[in-house]
Amino acid sequence: MPIDSTAWYDPDPDRTSIYQGDLLVDVPVVLMPPAGDGPWIVLRPSLPLTLEDALAGNVPKIFRPHAENAPLVGAWAGQQELVLAKGIKTPVLVVTQTCDIERRRFIHVAPVYGIEGFDQRKIESLTANEIQYWFYLPDHAPFRPTRQFADLSQIVPVHNSYLRRARRLERLTPLATTELQKKLASFHGRPFGFNTRDAVPQEGDYLCARCFYVRAQITRRAIAAGQQFPACEQCGADVLWVKFVPLNPAD
Amino acid sequence: MNKITQSIGTQTSGLASAAQVYSGSDMSFVALPHLGTMVAPVFDLVCNMLVFERPSLIQQPEINVEDPQLQLGLIGLLNFDLSPDEPAEGDMERPLEYHRSAE
Numbered sequence: 395m396p397i398d399s400t401a402w403y404d405p406d407p408d409r410t411s412i413y414q415g416d417l418l419v420d421v422p423v424v425l426m427p428p429a430g431d432g433p434w435i436v437l438r439p440s441l442p443l444t445l446e447d448a449l450a451g452n453v454p455k456i457f458r459p460h461a462e463n464a465p466l467v468g469a470w471a472g473q474q475e476l477v478l479a480k481g482i483k484t485p486v487l488v489v490t491q492t493c494d495i496e497r498r499r500f501i502h503v504a505p506v507y508g509i510e511g512f513d514q515r516k517i518e519s520l521t522a523n524e525i526q527y528w529f530y531l532p533d534h535a536p537f538r539p540t541r542q543f544a545d546l547s548q549i550v551p552v553h554n555s556y557l558r559r560a561r562r563l564e565r566l567t568p569l570a571t572t573e574l575q576k577k578l579a580s581f582h583g584r585p586f587g588f589n590t591r592d593a594v595p596q597e598g599d600y601l602c603a604r605c606f607y608v609r610a611q612i613t614r615r616a617i618a619a620g621q622q623f624p625a626c627e628q629c630g631a632d633v634l635w636v637k638f639v640p641l642n643p644a645d
Numbered sequence: 646m647n648k649i650t651q652s653i654g655t656q657t658s659g660l661a662s663a664a665q666v667y668s669g670s671d672m673s674f675v676a677l678p679h680l681g682t683m684v685a686p687v688f689d690l691v692c693n694m695l696v697f698e699r700p701s702l703i704q705q706p707e708i709n710v711e712d713p714q715l716q717l718g719l720i721g722l723l724n725f726d727l728s729p730d731e732p733a734e735g736d737m738e739r740p741l742e743y744h745r746s747a748e
Contacts, residue, residue, distance in 0.1 A: 425727060432721025433714055461714030478718075482727050507729045519737035526736060528729070545729045 397523060399534040407565035412557050414492045415566030415574050417531065420559060422481040423505060423550050434462040436469045437476040449474055485563065486552075487529065487544035489578065500551035504544040506531065517541075527581050529574055531564070538563060546581050587634030588623045595619065599638040602626045614638060 395401060412418075438445060439454035448454060459478060462469035469475060486503035488495065495501055509517060520543055523530045527547040533540055566574060587603050588594070594617050602613040605628050613626055617635070626633035 423727075425725075427721060427725045432718040435715065435718045435722060459715060459719075461712060461718050464712060464714055478722060480722055480725050484727055505727055505729075507727075515737060516732065519732070524737060524739050525732050528732070543729070547730045548727075 397530055398532050402532055402567060402570040403534055404565040404567050412488060412495050413565055414488055414490060415571045416488045416562050417485060417564040418560040418562055419485050420483060420561050421486050421552055421556050422483050423552060424479050424481045435459045435478040436462050489549050499554060501554050501557055502549050503552055504546050504549045506542050506544050509541050529577050585634060587636045589633055590623055590625050590631045592623050594621055594623055600635040601638050602629060603634040603636045604629045604632055
């Protein structure tokens with residue numbers, strides 16, 4: 395089934411509530427900048443007040459910026475720091491399940507991007523919704539003339555008060571919402587295991603998860619560290635070795 | 646005591662010139678003309694005893710451009726922008742799962 399605006403967007407959404415899968419604008423998000431591109435900038439109150447004074451509610455007239463590794467600053471010595479950060483208003487896709495949107499103080503949203511500059515291979519993979527951590531959002535003329543996607547690897551929490559002032563661009567259909575839920579489940583909850591391309595990081599007993607799920611069999615092997623994981627006698631290279639952690643030490 | 650970290654303004658009723666505040670590792674000191682140096686809590690006490698208004702703080706430059714680490718951090722913050730996490734070649738196909746073989 396092609397992914398197009400007819401399949402993906404509700405033409406007559408219930409406007410009284412925000413739903414999972416709503417595409418919103420006017421919601422600011424703050425992403426943590428990478429370490430190493432520059433230090434955190436921490437804020438310190440004007441003397442004689444200390445950070446502890448300020449955190450206790452004794453608000454100084456001036457806060458001064460300091461590099462976190464500057465002498466005498468002592469950043470991150472305690473549990474809290476005041477830091478400078480950059481907030482960005484970008485379209486976002488609501489990820490939190492609809493029932494929780496009314497109940498939770500913080501709502502998860504994923505930033506939305508356009509496909510400008512993408513090569514054909516990437517566009518084909520995106521529009522087939524194959525990329526595990528991107529959720530495709532087809533164009534919807536005349537409202538949204540460009541194809542976009544939500545980057546699920548950049549999901550961030552925002553306080554729900556920001557959603558009340560947000561403007562909705564689209565609402566996903568139940569079909570598209572189900573596809574979003576499948577994608578979230580797969581992205582966060584797909585089975586993890588080692589296959590023949592992986593080196594063994596730790597000696598121990600390993601079980602083939604694929605044997606368990608597909609054949610209802612238990613395949614257990616002791617594997618030494620430092621080598622490549624072997625193929626499974628049953629599954630071959632499609633093996634999914636999972637470390638065996640016995641609940642009973644006698645096992 | 647390590648270094649002068651800021652000046653305090655001259656909006657005082659009894660002081661001829663600005664006080665200086667020094668920061669130590671766990672204590673702040675205030676130096677006043679004619680009164681000498683004292684720890685900050687004592688300074689507050691003196692302010693109260695002499696009934697002069699505690700001086701307000703002078704606005705100093707918010708960004709110390711002579712601190713290269715601070716400049717680096719600011720540049721990083723100013724240039725930081727959202728961009729998607731680009732997929733690797735192996736990400737642009739249906740992922741293998743335990744129920745689906747490579748064939």
